[in-house]
Amino acid sequence: MKPFLFCSAAMAAMALQPISAIAQEERISGGNDLGITAPADAFPEEPGSDYFLANYTQYVAYLNLLEKQSDRIKLVNIGKTAEGRDQWMAIVSSPENLARLDEYRDIARRLAKADDLDADEAKALAAKGKAVVWIDAGLHATETVTTQSQIHVLYRLLSQNDPETLRELDDVIMLFPQDNPDGLELVADWYMRKAKPEEREFGSLPRLYQKYVGHDNNRDSFMSQMPETENANRVMFREWFPQIIFNQHQTGPAGMVVFVPPFRDPFNYNYNPLVMTTLSEVGSTMHSRLVSEDKPGSGMRSVAPYSTWHNGMFRSIAYFHNAVGLLTEIIGGPTPERIPLVPETQLARNDEPMPIAPQEWHLKDSLEYQWFLNRAVLDYASRNRERLLLNIYKMGATNIAKGAKDSWTITPKDVDALEAAAGDAPPPPEDGINPWRARDRVASSLYSELQKPENRDPRGYIIPSGQADMPTVTAFINALIKNGVDVEQATNAFSVEGKNYPAGSYVVKTGQAYRPHVLDMFEPQDHPHDVEYPGGPPKAPYDITGYTLAFQMGIGFDRILEGFDGPFTAVADLVEPPAGKIAGTASAGWLVPHTTNNSFILTNRLQKAGVPVSWVMQPVEAAGREFQAGAIWVPASSKAQAIMAASTAELGVDAFGVSAAPAAETLSLKRPRIGLIDKYGGNMPSGWTRWLLEQYEFPFSVVYPQELDKGNLNNKYDVLIFADGTVPGDEDSLYRAPREGEQPDPKDIPAQYRGWLGEITQSKTVPAIAQFTQSGGTLITVGSANRLAELVGAPVEAALYKQDGNQRKMLDRREFFIPGSLVTARVDNTQPLAFGMPQQVDLFFANSQSFKAKGNGATPVSWFDNATPLHSGWALGQDKLKDTVAVFDTNLGAGKIFMMGPEVTQRAQPYATFKFLFNGMLYGPATAKK
Structure with missing residues (x-):
C-alpha cells in the first residue's frame, strides 16, 4: 500500500496518539504546508x-x-x-x-x-x-x-x-x-x-x-x-x-x-x-x-x-x-x-x-x-x-570566586578523618531536635577538621618549563585547552612562594569558570566506598574511578595555595612544543636524551632512512651534561644530519653534538618488524595501541589469529604485541575474559574479512607463539593478555590469587578490588625496558594482575614497594600489591617476553608509561640471540 500524506494538523494530532495507534500507520512523518x-x-x-x-x-x-x-x-x-x-x-x-x-x-x-x-x-x-x-x-x-x-x-x-x-x-x-x-x-x-x-x-x-x-x-x-x-x-x-x-x-x-x-x-x-x-x-x-x-x-x-x-x-x-x-x-x-x-x-x-x-x-x-x-x-x-x-x-x-579565596573540597577521606576525630566522644546534647538522630551527631567544633589550612584547594598550578619531556607537557596543556580551560604562560622568569620558575612555564589558575574540570585533571580522585549493602561486596562503578590526567601523563607541577600573579599572558589556542635544539659540534655524532617520548619518533625516522641508532647502556657525561642510561647515540653522517636538522626542532627533542663516540657499552638497534594482534570485530585496546604506533611512527602490521596459527612467525615479525582483551580468559578468572561476540559463518561475510576470523587457542596459537619467542622473537603482553605469557612458559606467575587445593582462585571482591585507578610503583630505570623513565610512576590498574618470579630469567622492572600504592581512585585490599611486580623483563629461549600487568597504554592517556611499550619494541629485537 502506498503511504499517504498527512496534513500538518494531522501530523500534530498523530504526535499525541498512543503507541498502538502510531503502529497502525506506515509513516512516522507526514506532509506539511x-x-x-x-x-x-x-x-x-x-x-x-x-x-x-x-x-x-x-x-x-x-x-x-x-x-x-x-x-x-x-x-x-x-x-x-x-x-x-x-x-x-x-x-x-x-x-x-x-x-x-x-x-x-x-x-x-x-x-x-x-x-x-x-x-x-x-x-x-x-x-x-x-x-x-x-x-x-x-x-x-x-x-x-x-x-x-x-x-x-x-x-x-x-x-x-x-x-x-x-x-x-x-x-x-x-x-x-x-x-x-x-x-x-x-x-x-x-x-x-x-x-x-x-x-x-x-x-x-x-x-x-x-x-x-x-x-x-x-x-x-x-x-x-x-x-x-x-x-x-x-x-x-x-x-x-x-x-x-x-x-x-x-x-x-x-x-x-x-x-x-x-x-x-x-x-x-x-x-x-x-x-x-x-x-x-x-x-x-x-x-x-x-x-x-x-x-x-x-x-x-x-x-x-x-x-x-x-x-x-x-x-x-x-x-x-x-x-x-x-x-x-x-x-x-x-x-x-x-x-x-x-x-x-x-x-x-x-x-x-x-x-x-x-x-x-x-x-x-x-x-x-x-x-x-x-x-x-x-x-x-x-x-x-x-x-x-x-x-x-x-x-x-x-x-571564579572559589578560586580567589580559601576553599575546601570535601572528599570521602575528609569525612573518614572527621569520623576518626570524633572517635568515641559522646554526642552533643540532643537540643530537642530529632533526638533519635543524636547518636549520629558529633560536636560542631569538629567541623574544623574539614577545613585544615593545609587541605585547602589550590589557587592554581604552575607547570615549570624545562621538564624532561616538554612535548608531553604540551600535549597535557592542549588537552586542557581543547576543553576550554584558561591557560596562561610566563613571558619572563618569575617567583612564587620563594621558588623561581623559568620563562615559558604554564600557569593554570583555579579562579575560572571551568574550575571543576581543572581540579579533576590535577587532583587525585577519591571515589566513595560504594557497597551493595552494609558489609557487602563493592558495587561496580560505572567505568573507572581514578584518572587524574596530570598523574597519568607524568606532569611535574606545583600546587599553589595562596593567591599569586606574575608576568603571565593568556594562551590563545593550541600550542606547539618548544622547538628542540642541536647543541655543539657533531664531528662524531649526537647524543639524544631518552626522556622524551618524541625521541621515539626521531629514532623511527632515522631507522627508516637506514641511519644506525644505538642506546648507551650506562649513564655518561658528555657535551657538558649528564645523560641517564639509555641515551640515544646517532653517529654522524650527511643523512643523519639532514634528519636531525629537520626533526629535532619539530619534535621538541634536543640533541647534543659530540666529538667522540661514547666510551660506554652501546646496544645497536634494528628497525623492528612489529605485529599488533587484533581480532574480528576489533579490540579497543589494540585500536588505541594502533593509534599510538601511528602517532609515534612505528612500523607495524595488524595480525589476526589465523596468521598466528600458521606458525613460522619469525620470518615476518620481530615483535608481537598482545593488548588487553586479545587473549581469552582462564577458567580461574585470574585474567579477565574479554567481551566475546559470536563470530559469523565465513560464507556470510565478504571474502576480504574472512582472514580476520578465528580465536587464540591453547592448542594451536600458544605453541606457535612459544616457538616464535624461543627462536628470538619478542612477545609483549599487556593486561589480561599476560595469561598468554604464562601459557608459553614465561618464568613468572600471577601473584593475586588464593589457593584452593590444587587450584588457583581469584580473590573475592571484598578482599581485593581496584576498578580502574592509578597506583604508584617503583621503576628501575637502569633496565632497558624503563630507559628514560623516572624512578617512580603512576600505573593505570583495572583489576589487573600483578606477578612474582617463578624460577630464573625474570627481571623486575617496575614493582609495588609499599602497602598503600593508591594515588587516585578507589582500592580495596591494595596492600596485597606490596612486593609484587607490575612489569617483568623475562627471557625465554633466544627471545624476550615483556609482561605488563597494568594497562600501560590505557586509552592512550598514560603518557608516563608509554615507554614500557616503546622501549620493548626496540630493545627486544636488539638483544635477540641469533
Missing part, C-alpha cells in the same frame, strides 16, 4: 522502517536538501573525522535567531566564562540571549535509534507550525551534530548489504565503528585525542557553550523502553551542585512528558548503573563545565524485537513510574519516544531560557 521534503520522500525507504538504515551519505544529502528548503536550519562543518569525512552539525532555530547567531553565541560565551561580567550585566544578557541545547546522535554507531530519529526530529522542527514548536524555535538555538559519521556509514552499509531484509544484522561487524577506538569514543572527552571528540569539545566548550548537552544512546534496561536521568550516586564532588539539581529537573520533565503522552516504560536511577563520577564521557564532561549532561538509553533497532516480561519491572515505583507490558517493538516506536524526549528537553529549555543562561553564569562566577 512549508514545502519541506518528508524523510519518506528523501530516502530509499523511510528511516525508522523495519529492516532499513540510512547511512551518513544519505543523511548529509538530506541535510543539504533541508537547508535549501527551510530558513530554520543552517549547516556547519565542524571538522574532519578519523577517516576524513566532513562532520556536519545542523543548527536549528527561528530565522530571526539564525540571522543573529554571532550575537547569541557571544552572549552564551560571556555568560559561560563569567569572567568579565557582574551580576546585573549577566542578568541583562540572560534576558537578551537564547538557550543553547546540544542534542547529538550516533556516537556509538550500532545504537541506530539515535541516528535515524535525528532525521525525523529535524524534519518535524522544520515543518511544524504548532505553538510549542514556534516557541522552542524562538527561545532555543539547537545544535544537532552527528558524533560518528564514519561509524554511521560503516554500520548502515553493513546492515543493508544483504538483499533479504530478514537476514540483515550488524552484530557481525568486522571492525570497530570508530577507526581506532570504537565504543571508547565515549571515553575520550577529557583527553580529546580522536578528531571527532576534539571537534565536539571545540563546539561545546570553546564556541557555543550549551547549557544542556543531550547525549543519546541505547539500549534500555530489560523489560523497559528507556533509561532517563536522574542518575544513581556517586556524585563527583568537584562540580557545582546546581548542575545536578538542574539535571534532576530536566530528567523529571522528560519522564513526565513520556507519561503525559502515554509512553510507558521509562526508568531512572536504580534501574541502570549510570552514575555521574567519571569525566571522560560526552554527557559527563558537561558537569565539569557547568552544563546539564543528559544520557538516555533506549531499546530498538531496524530489526523488530520484543520487550520481554521482567516481573520486577511491572510494579510502579519512583524509579519506574509507568511500567510497560511485554510486546513486539519496532524502530519507529523508539523514534516516537525519541521525539518526545527531544521535545521535553527543548520545551524545558524554552520555558527556562533565562534561568538556564543566568545559572550557567552563576556557576561560573561561583567557581
